Amino acid sequence: MRGAVIHAPGDVRFETVDDAKILKPTDAVIRTAVTCVCGSDLWPYRGAEPTEQAHPMGHEYVGFVEEVGAEVTAFEPGQFVVGSFATSDNTCANCRNGFQSSCLNREFMSTCQAEYVRIPNAQGTLVATDGTPDEKFWPGLLAVSDVMGTGWWAAEAAEVRPGSTAVVVGDGAVGLCAVIAAKEMGAERIIVMSRHEPRQKLAREFGATDIVTERGEEGVARIKELTNGIGADSVLECVGTAQAMRQALHSARPGGGVGFVGVPHEVAVDGRELFFSHVGLRGGPAPVRRYLPDLIDRVLTGRIDPGKVFDLTLPLDQVAEGYRAMDERRAIKALLKP
């Protein structure tokens, strides 16, 4: 079969790779319906994370069950399934606590930009839809497997409440999905920090009420202006840089919450500053599995359409162009069709 492999920063190739197959009785193999490139894939692509040796890429997927291992009893070949970028048995203590992305048997997905994908922990990771959904829903369901689930987690971790004010830091696909989540959770005011016109437009479509184009301390000052000098109830940090985290912490009001969902790169939080800010801070890889049934339902009933974050569709064999377009910010997110 063929799939995407990163050889070095800037060098992603679509090439022959080992066939996806059942390695453990808890595995399934799916035939990819659609997959995509993630903002986090750009870290190694840009050399911000090392690529010691060539390896497959991709962790977002929806597809058709091709084969299941002996212990996978809940699924059968042909079913359309949505999963999470973090696999989980959905039975351990952490899973029962609702943190499936900290499952004791967790394996992160990493080979999804391919024609077929092996899914570890299939029984506890996948959710099948009722029949095969209309193709128009596939992008939305694909978004649910990562960026929409992650945006939802950002809003939950930042404790978005009905009637509250939420700030979203980051206008990538996760940030845009975080706008959807904040809106669904009842935020009355949703302020998005963005300086890219097409993203601002989509943010407004998703429910943003205000756009702030300033960054850093200027951006913080603007947030304060918009919130009677106090700061926002909730801030959803969807980038992962030290600057974004600082901006997020400074934009929240005393007693407010910051949810951070971008994998932090060289971020350190000063204890004394956090103390006197009174801000609550919670982040991590999104427990997407917990949200799957609900988010799949919201997509299939047309209540939300996170699939709109895909503004570029390519055949899977042009995956390299997907990386380039996102790296150059020509595209928010690239959908890949096998």
Added chain:
Amino acid sequence: MRGAVIHAPGDVRFETVDDAKILKPTDAVIRTAVTCVCGSDLWPYRGAEPTEQAHPMGHEYVGFVEEVGAEVTAFEPGQFVVGSFATSDNTCANCRNGFQSSCLNREFMSTCQAEYVRIPNAQGTLVATDGTPDEKFWPGLLAVSDVMGTGWWAAEAAEVRPGSTAVVVGDGAVGLCAVIAAKEMGAERIIVMSRHEPRQKLAREFGATDIVTERGEEGVARIKELTNGIGADSVLECVGTAQAMRQALHSARPGGGVGFVGVPHEVAVDGRELFFSHVGLRGGPAPVRRYLPDLIDRVLTGRIDPGKVFDLTLPLDQVAEGYRAMDERRAIKALLKP
């Protein structure tokens, strides 16, 4: 009048100081009923915080209203009042959000180890009891003005829930009060990290179910053993050192919460580690004013007795001995009687 003044590390003197008086129409002056020495007073006493010039000490108090400013209409001379170490107008946006210790007009108390005390923002800071409480309740009410309120906040910030497991890091007066709070909030299991027998005893009296004497990573390993390898639902960090914070973060389960209420000294939290831990982190100066009516009621009805943390009572003029006894860990907390 006379009060405690710190001149240098290890050098606290009881001496003549400026009389407490009304400086603003929002002030009150109280005659001290009882006051005390706080664990946080030991930071400058031990030289861990600089003492640039001699200054008064103390931020815990209960007393009798002596005089009120023109804008203080809720109180009259003779009333017995309890306040917070952080004064608040109790009307600003932060106060309305329940974070009175981030009041826009906040002034921290700092002159309470004295015969009389000026209380800024008196109207929004003080709560009067119904008549003068029996003297046996004074220590408990004094504890409410800081350590009991702070322990309560630790439990709230760590999101203690009925039936949950809570770990308390620190066996000082705040840690011991945090045990009371965790118990009142319904924690089923309360594990206290302590290696001091008298404190262990009091912790058990307050509701601790387990004592862990190990520290650092050994202590964390012991907590993991006691929690099926997962960690605690809530950890209440009541120290403020880098070691205590690390211990707290490592003791919480994925998705658990850490409340930190010791003012952090050289504490930095690694973003990536916090991210992958899935732990929520919230701290700050306790919003004691929010808790006052409830905690005063719990003390006066005999439901809780945080006054037990005072294991040394001294005349106010022997305040220096109170510092010495606490510094040498001969006393948990010293009560001072004018």
